[in-house]
Amino acid sequence: MSIPLSWYLFLAAALFCTGLYGALSRRNAIAILLGVELMLNAVNVNLIAFWRYLDLRPNDPAPMNGQAFAVIVFAVAAAEVAVGLALILSVYRRRKTVAADEVNLLKW
Amino acid sequence: MRNEWLYIGVFLIVAIIVPLVPLGFAALVAPRKPNPTKRLTYECGVETVGDAWVQFKAQYYIFALVFLIFDVETVFLFPWALALNRLPMFAVTEGAVFLGILVAGLVYLWRKGLLEWQ
Amino acid sequence: MTAEQGLFLCAAAFTLASAVMVVSARRLIHAALWLIAVLSGVAILYALLQASFLVVVQVVIYIGAIAVLFIFAIMLTRRQTDHDAPSRWTRRAPAFLISLLTLGALSGIVLAFPEAGRLPPPMPPDLDAVNALGAALLSPTGAAAYAGVLFHESYVLPFEVASVLLLAALVGAIYLATTERRRRES
Amino acid sequence: MNFWNDPLHFLAEQLTAMLSRWGLPTAWITFIEFFLGAMALIVFAMVLDIGLVWVERKVVARFQDRLGPNRLGPFGLFQPVADIIKMVIKEDITPATADKFLYNLAPVLAAVAVIALWAILPLASTIYGADLNVGLLYVIAAGALGTLAVLIAGWASRNKFALLGAFRMVASLISYEIPMVIVLLVPTLLAGTMSLRGIAEAQRSIWFALLSPLACLIFLISAIAELGRAPFDLHEAESEIVAGYHIEYSGMKFGWFYAAELLHAFTFGGLLAILFFGGYTGFFGLEKLPAFIWLDNPFVQAAVFLAKAMVGYWVIMWVKYSLPRVRIDHLLAFNWKFLTPLALVVLVSTAILHRALMEAPRWQYGMALWLANLVIAWITIEILRAQARRQRRHQRAASQRQQTAQEQTV
Numbered sequence: 001m002s003i004p005l006s007w008y009l010f011l012a013a014a015l016f017c018t019g020l021y022g023a024l025s026r027r028n029a030i031a032i033l034l035g036v037e038l039m040l041n042a043v044n045v046n047l048i049a050f051w052r053y054l055d056l057r058p059n060d061p062a063p064m065n066g067q068a069f070a071v072i073v074f075a076v077a078a079a080e081v082a083v084g085l086a087l088i089l090s091v092y093r094r095r096k097t098v099a100a101d102e103v104n105l106l107k108w
Numbered sequence: 109m110r111n112e113w114l115y116i117g118v119f120l121i122v123a124i125i126v127p128l129v130p131l132g133f134a135a136l137v138a139p140r141k142p143n144p145t146k147r148l149t150y151e152c153g154v155e156t157v158g159d160a161w162v163q164f165k166a167q168y169y170i171f172a173l174v175f176l177i178f179d180v181e182t183v184f185l186f187p188w189a190l191a192l193n194r195l196p197m198f199a200v201t202e203g204a205v206f207l208g209i210l211v212a213g214l215v216y217l218w219r220k221g222l223l224e225w226q
Numbered sequence: 227m228t229a230e231q232g233l234f235l236c237a238a239a240f241t242l243a244s245a246v247m248v249v250s251a252r253r254l255i256h257a258a259l260w261l262i263a264v265l266s267g268v269a270i271l272y273a274l275l276q277a278s279f280l281v282v283v284q285v286v287i288y289i290g291a292i293a294v295l296f297i298f299a300i301m302l303t304r305r306q307t308d309h310d311a312p313s314r315w316t317r318r319a320p321a322f323l324i325s326l327l328t329l330g331a332l333s334g335i336v337l338a339f340p341e342a343g344r345l346p347p348p349m350p351p352d353l354d355a356v357n358a359l360g361a362a363l364l365s366p367t368g369a370a371a372y373a374g375v376l377f378h379e380s381y382v383l384p385f386e387v388a389s390v391l392l393l394a395a396l397v398g399a400i401y402l403a404t405t406e407r408r409r410r411e412s
Numbered sequence: 413m414n415f416w417n418d419p420l421h422f423l424a425e426q427l428t429a430m431l432s433r434w435g436l437p438t439a440w441i442t443f444i445e446f447f448l449g450a451m452a453l454i455v456f457a458m459v460l461d462i463g464l465v466w467v468e469r470k471v472v473a474r475f476q477d478r479l480g481p482n483r484l485g486p487f488g489l490f491q492p493v494a495d496i497i498k499m500v501i502k503e504d505i506t507p508a509t510a511d512k513f514l515y516n517l518a519p520v521l522a523a524v525a526v527i528a529l530w531a532i533l534p535l536a537s538t539i540y541g542a543d544l545n546v547g548l549l550y551v552i553a554a555g556a557l558g559t560l561a562v563l564i565a566g567w568a569s570r571n572k573f574a575l576l577g578a579f580r581m582v583a584s585l586i587s588y589e590i591p592m593v594i595v596l597l598v599p600t601l602l603a604g605t606m607s608l609r610g611i612a613e614a615q616r617s618i619w620f621a622l623l624s625p626l627a628c629l630i631f632l633i634s635a636i637a638e639l640g641r642a643p644f645d646l647h648e649a650e651s652e653i654v655a656g657y658h659i660e661y662s663g664m665k666f667g668w669f670y671a672a673e674l675l676h677a678f679t680f681g682g683l684l685a686i687l688f689f690g691g692y693t694g695f696f697g698l699e700k701l702p703a704f705i706w707l708d709n710p711f712v713q714a715a716v717f718l719a720k721a722m723v724g725y726w727v728i729m730w731v732k733y734s735l736p737r738v739r740i741d742h743l744l745a746f747n748w749k750f751l752t753p754l755a756l757v758v759l760v761s762t763a764i765l766h767r768a769l770m771e772a773p774r775w776q777y778g779m780a781l782w783l784a785n786l787v788i789a790w791i792t793i794e795i796l797r798a799q800a801r802r803q804r805r806h807q808r809a810a811s812q813r814q815q816t817a818q819e820q821t822v
Contacts, residue, residue: 002228006342008271011238013332015245015264017325022249024321030254030300034261037292038245041268044280052275053346064362067355068381070280071184071363074287075388078180079395081292082173085299086402089169092303093405112542113273113281118443119450119531119541120524126454127523127668134500134664147508149571149660168579170403171744172298175586176291177396178752181389182593183286184363186549187279189600191360192767199364200767202382207760209389213396214752222400223748225741229439255567259514262560282549290556290589294582297563356546356606 008049016042027099029088033081040077044070170222181210234274241267258296265289276349279356418538419710420449450531453541457530457675464674465492467722468729475733499667507660511568518565519661519668525557526676533682534609536692536713547608548596551683552589555638558676559585562657565669569660577656580740581640587747588637588644591630594755598627598762599687608683612691616699617774621688623781626758626789628688630751635680636728637747639673643735644743681724685717689724692717757788 019038026032051066092098188203217223244263251257269284336342363385415422424445431441466481466489473480481488506515532547534540544550559582566578600606602623603614611620621628637644658669685691692713693699699707706712738746761784769777 002230002345003234003274004342005344005346006336006339007234007238008275009336009339009342010333011241011271013329013336014242016332017329018242018245018249020328021321021325024324025249025318027317028254030296030303031249031257034248034257034296037261037288038248038264041264041288045268045271048272048275048277048280051277053344054341056347056349064355064359067277067280067359068362068384070277071283071359072381072384072388074283075180075184075392078176078287078292079391081295082176082395082399083402085295086173086399089166089299089302090402098303111276112544113276113278114442115446115450115542116528116531116544117270117273118446119453120528122447122450122454123524123527123531124520126458126527127520130496130500130664130667131520134502134504137501138663139501139503141503142505144508146505149507149509166302166403166405168583169295169298169302170400171583171587172291172295173399173403174396174748175590176287176295177392177399178590179291179586179593180287181392182590182597183283183549183552184385184388185594185597186546186600186606187356187360188364189360189597189763190354190357190604190606191364192601192763193604193770194357195361195365197767200763202364202386203763204760205386206389207756209393211753211756213393214748216397217400218749220400222404223745225744259564278544278546279549282546282553285553286549286556290553290559291586294559294563294586297567301567354545 005049005053008045008053012042012045012049015039015045029091029098030085033084033088036080036084037077040073040080044073047073167225174217174222177213178210181206230274234271237267237270237274241271254300255297258293258300261296262289262293265293277355279359416709416711420539424449449541453530454527457527460678461671461675462492462496464678464725465495465671467725468674471726471729472733475730496667499664502663504663504665505660507570509570510660511570514564514568515660516665518561518568519665519672521561521564522558522672523668525554525561526672526679528554528557529676529679529683532608533679534612534686534692535717536710537609537613537708538710539714540609543607543609545605545607547611548600548606551608552593552596555585555589565661566657569657571660574657574659577659581657583740584637584640584644584743584747587744588634588751591747591751591755592634592638594752594759595627595630595634596687597759598624601759601762601766608686608691612686612693615690615694617697618778619688619690619694623778624688624758624762624785625782626754626785627762628684630755630758631687632684632727633751634747635684636731637743639677639680639728641673641677641728642732643738645732645737677728678721678725681726681728682717682721684724685720689720691720754788754792758785761785761788 016039019035019040019042022035022038023032024035026035047066047070049066051064051070055063055066088098185203185206188199188206192199192203241264244260244267247260248257248264251260265284265288269281272281272284363381365380365382427445427448428441431444432438436444469491470480470488481491484490484494506512529551531541532544532550534543562578562581562585566574566576566581569575599611599620602620603611605611605614658666661669693708693716695704695707698704707716762781765777765780765784769780772780
């Protein structure tokens, strides 16, 4: 038990920024969603690290805040993927493209 | 108290090595005389038309989608099932509401005819 | 360096290297498979943090369902996505800059965080984390029911709302994913 | 502590004493012990797997009124050895268009997904790999890895039939995972734990198969689908898509898919035994009598567990070689319109009764659960019969209308 909390936080930050780069630089909408998944995972690593390091206090028998948060993030991630991919498929069916910069349904 | 996950990690490493041993041995002793005909895609002797990575039916996707939502909901019922003994009857209703929402989704799919394979 | 630190560094390097592959792989299906590698790396980190329930949930939900859904979606849009054409550098350079700045900002926050150097407290010996999690998610008094104390944070409402969110996502996603014709037929 | 009561810990202690005499640090000793323990368990599973080749071939032969392998050695016992030698020395053909790395990864992944289950399978109360407190979800997680292996194999082969087979397989795997997960909640509820060892220990007085026979049946059905065995084997439907996702594989790579399938079937037989038939224990309290105290010996327990697992495996084979293949629309409809709702009803009734009768005498609790299952089964059958009757009436009316129409035209 010798890993300082900051290691996990730095790792999560790096993972988050990799995901951010993917989400910003990719043209393909599905690839953008892959980047968003990386970011969500980084957040979850943070939540669990905080649970392990700060939530668990010696005089407090069962703090579960970090894990409960992570569980809800899982549910949100599932909903996000389901709707996001369905949107992409719907656009693909109409426009025959999944390149995010070629989709201009909401542009004017 | 030993760390169970450490054991599982070691176990998985061994589990990866074990299948590789016969594969490596086979790579050493098995004959290797490839020729272009042998390495063609196998379709019972008929030549392949077009790329094999074809686009497939959208319906598989719908089932994967339904599976994702149901999987998330049912997996989160495990803590409920475990904690049930300690919790008041209120928690049972709580879980029942959760399950009810799950059932609502199933009924929706059924009524929409999306559980039908076409 | 202790064995545990070595394990952490291996897992972290594996996770980050796979993450870089996710954002750089040309073929989308490979990007999705690298995502699975990232997810397993994160599962190893959860195991190091002794969050057993989240390790298995990570594999069951992320690898077993979300990654499979991604692969299915990629195969459904094959005509376009066999190779993701690289975007122009005018797009990649700002993206790189923004992520670098974000990384700098996040690192600054971590460095300024007073508890950053903290070592983990010992696990309470009789803590059944899954059980306590169930109590926190479902009991109106929170994990109090598990721990026998008076009050704890309770997540009953967020948990129920999450299930409603999932139902809404199911209905919405199904509506989007089916064609007009299919909808009219039924 | 001696060898006969607790073999693993006894050996581990001996080894620790020996290695620390040599001056190795504790971390290394732990690692070596874990490594040896994992190795022993996996080698045992592999030897068992080789035996299963013979069992499977012999049993299918008897089902089909043949003799089966009987030339090599007594009762053809050496046949699997010949099979393995043949697999190893066969030429391995990789299609030119395949995605090389993924193509080679898939069979290994398929084997790992099955072997991984043995890490938590308790062979006896003191012989087990890891006593994971989330054991049941670990089982599902290993299944997710198997799904992935199928998908990768089908995609990397770059063959239409392989891809089609993989998609069918994944569709049935993920569909049947839902009732399986729901029904796994029932033993979790009844035992109050997710650890496989805890679930087996909780059945010392009564099997969960008696408390909830419907859950047991649903688990068996979805396990067969999870294994991709007949009648749910349309991913390899020989007459339509040749061999499914492993069509392009040959030699030892195919061998691993085959070996993984056999071991998977046996492992699910074992899981069935642990979750619903008491696993290594479950003699209805008999082992408490002084005359039967030997039933708690770990070696006897391991033998009992393997025997129960073999019975489960035999049932899976019995189903496989007796029933014809189902169509994909029937497969999916059966899952979503029958198994999933039924599993949900069983879960809710079990949860309510379990919570309400927690303090009641055990015999009342058991009777209530059993009767509830009986009532649900009866209602289900009545609904199915009513549906079938309605369908028959529709069909009869339709054919009559057709007949009268024909007579009029004549």
